[in-house]
Amino acid sequence: MPHPIQPHAPSRQRILSIAFPHLPTDRVHRARWGKSWIAGRILDAHPETPPVVVTDTVKNAIRIVALDQRARARGIRPNQTLSDARALVPDLDCHPADDEASRALLVKIAGWCERYTPLVALDTAPEVARDHGLFMDITGCAHLLGGEAALIADLEARLRAQGFHVRLCLADTPGAAWAMARYGQARIIAGGAHAEAVLPLTLSGLRLPPEMVASLGRVGLKTIGCIAGLPRAPLAARFGARLMQRLDQALGREAEAISPIMPVAELSTERRFAEPVTHQDEISHVIAALAAGIIEPLERRGLGLRNCRLKLFRVDGHVSLLDVQTARPLRDARMISRLFAERIAGLHDDLDAGFGFDLIRLDVVHADPFEGGQTEMMAHHAAGQGHDALVDRLGARLGLDRVQRFVLADTHIPERSFGRQPVAHLGAPGSGARRSAAGNAALAFSPDPQAPCEIITRPLILFDRPELMQTIAEVPDGPPLRFRWRNVSYEVARSEGPERIACEWWRDGRGARTRDYFRVEDRQGYRFWMFRHGLYGRETSEPAWYMHGLFA
Secondary structure (H helix, E strand, O other), X not given: OOEEOOXXXXXXXXXXXXXXXXXXXHHHHHHHHOOOOOOOOHHHHXXXXXXXXXXXXXXXXXXXXXXOHHHHHOOOOOOOEHHHHHHHOOOOEEEEOOHXXXXXXXXXXXXXXXXXXXXXXXXXXXXXXXXXXXXXXXXOOHHHHOOHHHHHHHHHHHHXXXXXXXXXXXXXXXXXXXXXHHHOOOOEOOOOOHHHHHOOOEHHHHOOOHHHHHHHHHXXXXXXXXXXXXXXXXXXXXXXXXXXXXXXXXHXXXXXXXXXXXXXXXXXXXXXXXXEEOOHHHHHHHHHHHHHHHHHHHHHHOEEEEEEEEEEEEOOOOEEEEEEEEEEEEOOHHHHXXXXXXXXXXXXXXXXXXXXXXXEEEEEEEEEEOOOOOXXXXXXXXXXXXXXXXXXXXXXXHOHHHXXXXXXXXXXXXXXXXXXXXXXXXXXXXXXXXXOOOOOEEEEOOOOOOOOOEEEEOOOEEEEEEEEEEEEEOOOOOOEEEEXXXXXXXXXXXXXXXXXXXXXHHHHOOXXXXXXXXXXXEOOOOEEEEEEEOOEOOOEOXXXXXXXXXXX
């Protein structure tokens, strides 16, 4: 049975730092040889393959900014000029730097790492250029995979199988984990031992700019231990407060927060598989079981879900995300599974299971207070046949923002008197904000409370845009006697009006004209709604006439 992920409260925070020292070149190799190029020892099987480097223009020179292990073994070093590198290795395989592609790949890896913890953040240290890494807060998560050592071993093995070189370290602080993952040898620093562990490391482990590290080295300060016991004021005065801040963060004297790339779900439930699932029926059964497992925690909190996300972790590292939103708070497992079935059916491509999913997780991204309604004793409505259920099903297949209804707009211009809004963003059915603008009558209230209300009729068919027409009238500001519309002539039998509607000068400008509307009936009994655009003699000398709607 699926089990909700329960919080675990250990004695201290535990941060895992993952460094990808060859991410740009790993990306090149993965594109060329496939994701399993490391496990398959592709380069060992092809010794004639030249080393791969990534270059960029630095200080008006083309320099090496990333390289693989074969290039490093043949004497190539980071920040070396390309001409010097080619002198050592003439057949060097060079690729231009693509920081956006590397960052996009790192974001995908971070999304996959959420299989271990929802608190995954990009390691973005502005002082260290082109350093690719992640932070994972695994506080309370390690026991789900057999402990910290088992979690790190599983993570490293899976990332290596996907074609990435990685270095990992687990410590109490992000600073200590970062330093040890890049410049140390330990993979796990015991709780409370991080301060002593980082003292022998180089000052580059404090995430300092290379210029500051070089400046400290010129005065004989080369390791973290060299500055840990020195007076703080002289160091801060000469090298800046940032040096002391990074030192305090590494030693745990100052807290450092990490910012997850995805918001943490309010509730989450998951199922892991010893054998990956591939068939659609199996996935549907798992979704139904996960949905059933999330209902009881929602009931305890008095909530109903409004937005839930299904994450399907494929064995090759790909993560599929399916979001479902609801118009009202929902607490029905069968309806949740049905919405995901609609969501999967609405995909342009089939859900690609590849070699199978070994982990499926259901996250409640957003939930609102659930207010249960009383049902009729004798009514027997099948589940999923109400108005809200229809909106949810259409939203799951088409997108909830595309399921819209007409609402009244705050304007007296007829073609602007209504708009469209997503149903899920509006109030309860029947409220004044959700009345349809398709009615054929409106009330005009008199300022005198004793006076009766005047009924102003509106046509059943209102054109999106008024259509220009030709008319003949006895006087310029009188009703029409004859008119021609859509190449057909009509003779007016009777008319009623005018109904004057002023312009909206704050929207259309000072030059906008007034409209005089007339309800007209021809000799065949057809009824029209037309208006004269502009007041004769005051706004224009030749008012234009427009047809705007038809009565039944």
